[in-house]
Amino acid sequence: MHKKPLSKQIYDARWCYLFVLPCSILTGMFVIYPIGMSWYFSLLDWSGFTKEAKFIGLQNYYEAVNDEFFWDAFIRSFIFMFGTVPVKIVLGFIIAVFLNNQVLKLAPFFRTVIFMPVVTAIAIIGIVMTFVFSPFNGPANKFLMSTNLTSAPIDFLGNPDTVLPTVMGVYVWKWLGITMMYWLAALQTVPQDVYDAAKIDGAEGYRLWIHIILPIVLPFAIVIILVEAVGALNVFPLIETMTAGGPFFSSEVMEIYIFRTAFVTDSGTMPRLGYACAAGVFWGVAVLFITVLQGLWMRRTRRI
Amino acid sequence: MKKKKELKISRRTVMKGALAAGAMMSAGSIPSKLFAGEYNIPDPLKPLPTTGGNMRWIDSGDMKGVFWKKLFPEYAASRGITIEYDGLPWKEINKIVPIAIRNGTVHDVFQLPLGMDPGVAVAEGWVQPWDDYIENIDEWLAAFPSGVYLPGVNQFNGKTYGTCLTANKRTGTCLLYSEKYMSEAGYDPQAGRMTYSEIRDAAKKITKNGNGQYYGWIIGGNQVNRWEDVVHTFGQVGGAHSGRGGFTNRHINFQNGKFQIASDQYMEAVELLLQLKSDGSAFPGVMSMNAPQARALMPQGAAGMIFQGPWCIGVWGRDAPDWKYGIASEPVPDGKEAQPLYIAEGGSNTFWLSANSTMGPFAGDLIRFMGTEQGQIYWAQTVGAADPAVNPDAVAKAGLTGPSAQALSMFAENILVGPNPIVRNKDVGIVAAKSRVPDPSLALVIQGLYTGQLKGVEAQLKDCNQRYEDALDKAVEEARADGANVTRDDWVFPNWDVYSNYGAEKYQEL
The missing domain is CATH 3.40.190.10 (Periplasmic binding protein-like II)
Structure with missing residues (x-):
């Protein structure tokens, strides 16, 4: 059969293209254009708000990869991701399994309670948590002291050894509800017949979950992990409000590093948008690489 | 059954209202005496625009904020405008002002981030000179102690771009x-x-x-x-x-x-x-x-x-x-x-007027008043030693006592003017x-x-x-x-x- 020319195909589908047009324009304006400009800015020596901008090629990239604070922040971002995502996935799954049980009458109540931090403004949570973890009259320390778990208050957010785990803990608590919801959605795709058939075949308890339910929800798990991993790399508002990356860079993740170099310097000298863009592009590519790897893993798992 | 409230307007009330409205319409600006409050704000030296408007002002707050929050409502009422004030810590100023300059939404009057060279602000066209908005600016500048207004610091190309109401002796x-x-x-x-x-x-x-x-x-x-x-x-x-x-x-x-x-x-x-x-x-x-x-x-x-x-x-x-x-x-x-x-x-707390601002006449009128001895006395009485008024005579007349007075005398004793490469x-x-x-x-x-x-x-x-x-x-x-x-x-x-x-x-x- 003779294939229609491309122009004819486009003309025939003109209504489809028309409907796609608004979305394409918006994507172009708010996604493609900023990405393109950030690539361009990364090649400039530019503060971001003066007229003077000098083209310097890849010098910003060279400087970034030779900056120990860049790599520290880079690694810290992944520590944050690897420290929070598994906890959220496992905890979220366990909670979802319990709350998916139809017999549990208070399930909607617990779901709401666990989901509540998700809908609370993150900046508010960040600020409130600085008071919660304050070593002076903070409820966390009061509890630890009153139960004799510690003899002196702990400076959770001021101690370089405890600051990142504390922020990670708050992050897990804040977003656990959404992970639970993902898992609940996944579990609710398992037909009741499967549970019934498994019971008839004598599969109960952990066997039911390991051998029957888990293989069914595994493709969902990969998607959830992907979403969670990308989410854990975007933690700017929480860290900025809780620690601003301190003390002495102990909680500085990549987004804080980029923000600091793009907009704010400690002593008020000119910021460096060009350099920050280079760091951002480098970081974006790294995240893209991880996402692609996860995508490949997902496809492989589906084939299995 | 509820008794319906009767609206009673006395003849005196009507006359008061008419008088106020008439004054507003005829004068082009509102005489300050109608808004007698804590401060005696003088009439502007020349008529201000009657279009009103909203003036946005940002600075590093603290005691400045305490003073502005008392003065601004009175000043705004006397001039028929509104004033939106944001007093924020320097950490926030350092973040907000550059971003606002970049996206063209900076306040009408603002402070530059700490350490930022004012020459850049002028060269980049972010700010406009106060000269057109402060009446008799040469006379006004002459009333300040020497060394407050300096070329390369707050004056550029023969014009005054930055105004200082406070001394940096602290x-x-x-x-x-x-x-x-x-x-x-x-x-x-x-x-x-x-x-x-x-x-x-x-x-x-x-x-x-x-x-x-x-x-x-x-x-x-x-x-x-x-x-x-x-x-x-x-x-x-x-x-x-x-x-x-x-x-x-x-x-x-x-x-x-x-x-x-x-x-x-x-x-x-x-x-x-x-x-x-x-x-x-x-x-x-x-x-x-x-x-x-x-x-x-x-x-x-x-x-x-x-x-x-x-x-x-x-x-x-x-x-x-x-x-x-x-x-x-x-x-x-x-x-x-x-x-x-x-x-x-030089002084401290330099205020810059955004190049995009249309509220220059009001900002200039307010800054001019604050630079007068009376404005400086008002400032010193509220702000005290936190941000000392730049006019020493006004500080003396403000009648400060206690820690404020002690701090000022301590600064006078301990601080000298050093060289400034710029x-x-x-x-x-x-x-x-x-x-x-x-x-x-x-x-x-x-x-x-x-x-x-x-x-x-x-x-x-x-x-x-x-x-x-x-x-x-x-x-x-x-x-x-x-x-x-x-x-x-x-x-x-x-x-x-x-x-x-x-x-x-x-x-x-x-």
């Missing part, structure tokens, strides 16, 4: 203490300047007396500039003579033009902070609080001492009027005599625009030493000093490449007598 690291805790520890800072050993001992004793309920000393440790401010000023008191201000002035000994971050005086000051920590005298949790949070804990009885600025006076007076505290000069290293502190010429050579401004504080900055190095993440005070300060030297060399090199006529010799003032003010005649001698 320090931000005074010793503020609880009278009760200090006297229980057996010390009286009013008897004379305390030494490092005495500070340490007093902090230990207060902590011991507190028995876990309060501690000797507190600092807003996650606001990193506080570390640098303390070490810088204490270093100066110890004899490390240097300038104040942005990167191209701060920490530089103008006798030889070199940074002195690795000087013995700086090291001693850092050691003092580390000793306060190792003694157990520091409030637990200083690393997770900013300066305002630390300040707020003082009247709550959480600590005995804090090294902060006179802006605490007004805040404590308002929030904890019954709390007894004292203010004293910064401590001195053992066995040494306190040396002078230096400020650069006054000598305006191209230093180009260097300032090219400068980048190296990572980690001195502030972060001290924070890192305090948390224990960095080891070895001497080695760290030496490294830091070298980074600063390299950064300034690089900025000078870049500025020269762009045509600036500047060398590192512009930072050397061989005729600087560290015990006297560095005035215009000294610049002429160079």
